[in-house]
Amino acid sequence: MSHNSFGHLFRVTTWGESHGPAIGCVVDGCPPLLPLGEADIQPWLDRRRPGQSKFTTQRQEPDAVEILSGVFEGRTTGTPISLLIRNTDQRSRDYGDIAERYRPGHADVAYDLKYGIRDYRGGGRSSARETAMRVAAGAVARIVLGEGVRIRGALTQIGPHRIDRARWDWDVVEGNPFFCPDAAMVPVWEDYLSTVRKAGSSAGAVIEIVAEGVPAGLGAPIYGKLDSDLAMALMSINAVKGVEIGDGFAAAALTGEENADPMRMEDGRLTFGANHAGGVLGGISTGQPVVARFAVKPTSSILTPVASVTRGGENVDVMTKGRHDPCVGIRAVPVGEAMMACVLADHALRHRAQTGKSWP
Amino acid sequence: MSHNSFGHLFRVTTWGESHGPAIGCVVDGCPPLLPLGEADIQPWLDRRRPGQSKFTTQRQEPDAVEILSGVFEGRTTGTPISLLIRNTDQRSRDYGDIAERYRPGHADVAYDLKYGIRDYRGGGRSSARETAMRVAAGAVARIVLGEGVRIRGALTQIGPHRIDRARWDWDVVEGNPFFCPDAAMVPVWEDYLSTVRKAGSSAGAVIEIVAEGVPAGLGAPIYGKLDSDLAMALMSINAVKGVEIGDGFAAAALTGEENADPMRMEDGRLTFGANHAGGVLGGISTGQPVVARFAVKPTSSILTPVASVTRGGENVDVMTKGRHDPCVGIRAVPVGEAMMACVLADHALRHRAQTGKSWP
Amino acid sequence: MSHNSFGHLFRVTTWGESHGPAIGCVVDGCPPLLPLGEADIQPWLDRRRPGQSKFTTQRQEPDAVEILSGVFEGRTTGTPISLLIRNTDQRSRDYGDIAERYRPGHADVAYDLKYGIRDYRGGGRSSARETAMRVAAGAVARIVLGEGVRIRGALTQIGPHRIDRARWDWDVVEGNPFFCPDAAMVPVWEDYLSTVRKAGSSAGAVIEIVAEGVPAGLGAPIYGKLDSDLAMALMSINAVKGVEIGDGFAAAALTGEENADPMRMEDGRLTFGANHAGGVLGGISTGQPVVARFAVKPTSSILTPVASVTRGGENVDVMTKGRHDPCVGIRAVPVGEAMMACVLADHALRHRAQTGKSWP
């Protein structure tokens, strides 16, 4: 069962609430003898950390990760790796109002319908804070995969503004606060998000994750397909409403000819003339880059009052004050990368189990 | 592990190849004492069966399902239900050519890269024939869910032609060969697909599945979310390249205000003023209709030659003759419904396990 | 979840009732390219088959296995292997009496308490007939393990009569109807069981399974230990009430000195001066023979009337007529071997996944 775990052989279990003492995860199944220390994980957490620009929440969390087990003298032992991050920015505040009112569009009403209990302090388990542990686990997964596999993400759309893919430049991505690969789009998003932020509104986004160097053969028919596991993993990220592999929904409008990925042998290697498939055929990687995309809805935390109800059954209007990201999609980039890394690491181990084939 | 199984408490394992003696599935975890016979399953299989119009493959399979276990005197016993369908239309033919050539865009090259073996007889395990067992399992899942939960699907797009949602009429769906809910679109698709078929080409499609009457509380944080399990389940269907919940990718272009689903108490019941979320918040159902959508790529089986390679490493051009659907998305409608049913049944059991809450 | 499945990477799902049309299993996760045909499975089933001596039930089942999937041109494809055995000896008979009366010591009252339904035709799902599929799966597992791993079983006790371990001779095992390794014990058991059989009584037994050539490193801490998985697997066999690894319960009476297994390097290889541990330390194989033992209770199907109750709640006395084994433990030998093979194959794959180490 997998309420709070994912992966089969590279298996991640996360726990913790946004306003509890700590959050953490347990990474089980990691191969032994890999070099691992906090310094291998912290940089990825820093990338995701809030408070780095005015376009992300001003909540300050150093997010310093501690390794509590599974590593001995700088190397993994093959036993479970326990990672912990203390929550430091738990402002004491008066929740009086919000304790009884459901925030529209948030998970709190759903949790209460399910469990009959409500942690009103700021998202509880459903807070995006949980995604820090995905990033930490993803850092371990990257080490499992090795340097031959390169996983990068970028934003391709904020609100109605999409990048021009012809201008895609990976070098641009880390040089702006949006993980934007299209230099010309940066000022457009900057203007747009400033307006959104001032209005106390929010914007959706689309993120693309590309994994290069993925060995052929990862993924297992029929219910362990690489792309269905990616879909599960990416859809499990907070606020995600859609997932695509390769051309995704655009493929529905194409003919078979337009959608074809021709194959050729070149210098003894299988090559493809296109990658509409996003690197996956029949649920199995082909050696092409694995390309996934996911849509993040605009956060429901907005200043405009929205009709809602209280736990007691009264109608109220709720507006959400506080330190919120105008576009939660931005910080979803490192999270999406981490989920890609975890899914690939899991399938690399599964593939090795069944076929004996390791990756470089 | 779940190479060929899905679900946790309502667990489905499928097996079989398109050209072997039979295909089958085992449904484990079904509650006892439910009325079940072949007659409860067969109608759903008949809906999916090929050869029913000129727009689906002419391969003739009666697809008669046999229940081999798990039912005693017309009721489920709580033990595994084994379902079997004999393959009857295995034309003996000469595979000479195709045995060595990979069909571009098909899974056969990926399977061979993974396993080092190739079942060249027509898709083998990766054939859409496998989806018949999903439909059979889905029929059992519908009985688990009971009549209070209504699951229906429709096509909303074929190739570039989308329906007008304002004209959506469920009564229209069963009266045309496309599961089309927009009567005005039927002739357009008919013309379009006739052209596609005559050209030996193929077309993609988008399918929407709607589940009404879903009790609130299904789905479990964080890696057992209802929507992430739906994403996995739908993405695992052959040729699917994208999955959406509720507004899906369109939500990325909206502001928080536009995307809001206001809540109100009406006659003591929680109601919503919109359903952008597709019935799921924080991975948990809210009682609204659960809405999922998936994109099916155009099948790669086309008459136009496409560049490919042989197992031996030679460059060749491959055109795919044979009895193929010009739009495999059409027959994906009953499959998508079945996957929705299985995921909901699984989560209904999981919810009951943890909270003690049964559904009506 | 694993109601009717066991193993993680070499995963076996069984289905079927003793008096239904068939029983079967699905073996998922098998490596590709292994030679496999019905002829590799049938001999193991024949060893277990009833009706081979007067000391096993006279029920006649040819138990002819069919491979329905997962094999192409004589080799495994890496996809699920579906195995099926038709039930041929379903005598139509009058169950009138027994339909309402619980057989004391049988599973039928427990199934009814759980599921509220009773398949009264002869054990249903709880019948030892299910173990035929374990033997079939075990035959596949042996091929996965290869010829370097040798798994053999023997009876060491029937009723109060234990073998003399000093006389253990594997060559004797296949030459008598009891899988007895002690030639001097054969006539004793023969006399004893003849008496038991004539009295309509039954006898318990102890079975020992030894696996030689098991590579070091199989088993995973802490809840995937080789010995705890063996305990689960052997305890799941019908009528088993106890499981031991190595010295088992006898170890409780020893001191640390008496129980020590000294280690030495000999010709560059790690060797052990004793094997009290049964080949497992900390849940991980050491390269020594893996030794497990299990106790089978005397079957409850006896001619002596035993106090029981009816479904309606009346007190009755029940005696069990029919074709029953006086000592079900005899036929448990091939079943125990098969469970050992399946557990080892599963752990060989798990070990390879995490460490990259294959076995010879």
Add this chain to the structure above:
Amino acid sequence: MSHNSFGHLFRVTTWGESHGPAIGCVVDGCPPLLPLGEADIQPWLDRRRPGQSKFTTQRQEPDAVEILSGVFEGRTTGTPISLLIRNTDQRSRDYGDIAERYRPGHADVAYDLKYGIRDYRGGGRSSARETAMRVAAGAVARIVLGEGVRIRGALTQIGPHRIDRARWDWDVVEGNPFFCPDAAMVPVWEDYLSTVRKAGSSAGAVIEIVAEGVPAGLGAPIYGKLDSDLAMALMSINAVKGVEIGDGFAAAALTGEENADPMRMEDGRLTFGANHAGGVLGGISTGQPVVARFAVKPTSSILTPVASVTRGGENVDVMTKGRHDPCVGIRAVPVGEAMMACVLADHALRHRAQTGKSWP
């Protein structure tokens, strides 16, 4: 997969090494709204804690448990419960010698054979310290089961000295340092263990766990049997070499008549005239007390030198100094109880999932 997790719906994942900064566990799937605080867990940990008599190790660990998540305002929320215990007694010492020498009979050689790495500081992951987290998880499981289910354990044998079952008195158990239910045996064990301790030797033991008030219907055929899950759970405890249910191995010597558990209706309730079966038929609980027994080998940490080898392949003799329990079986009693509680809680949830039946 379950390397370091067990249970399906009540799922426990443990992590941590004896000489790392902390050990911990994550309990997932716990029902919501149950009262839970550290004070519900700590007393069970105190029972297991070392240093409480001269017959257990003098290592001093306060073993103070912290709840880091899953509880809000004193009640479970349905989300994962993270439990943590800091390791406080990590004496810095010189491991020089032992770092290279395998301790005979310990897991360290097996871990090294598997993973190629050795945490020489005192058992690492294989240390009995891990069992503290089982006890903590068991405390949560007891709350899930409620007060109607009573789980108690006792020692029935130390070395060659067995209790007289006719003198069994549960009230005696907590009044002596051995969890001994037979007052007359206490001085015998005291003498015996004093001798063993002074000799630097060690003794094995047998522990019996009895669960009363277990509802009928727990356990699921065929590979989710209550007794096979108990066997797995108990065999996974450090140093356990055998597991029995009910009469266990003694049943092998009985006839069917001697082993019969007659049934009668009394005051409208099903009652049994004996409990040879240990409360389980066909893998399903019948409402009788569930009785399990397990054998613990004498610890290999003894002062007598035993032949061993170094990592470098040299032959050496190793004697184990340090603070060790002369009879590790004593502290296994609370651990065995905890495993029983966890398995029952898991099966209570599984039973409710499939059948809708809750327990009182």
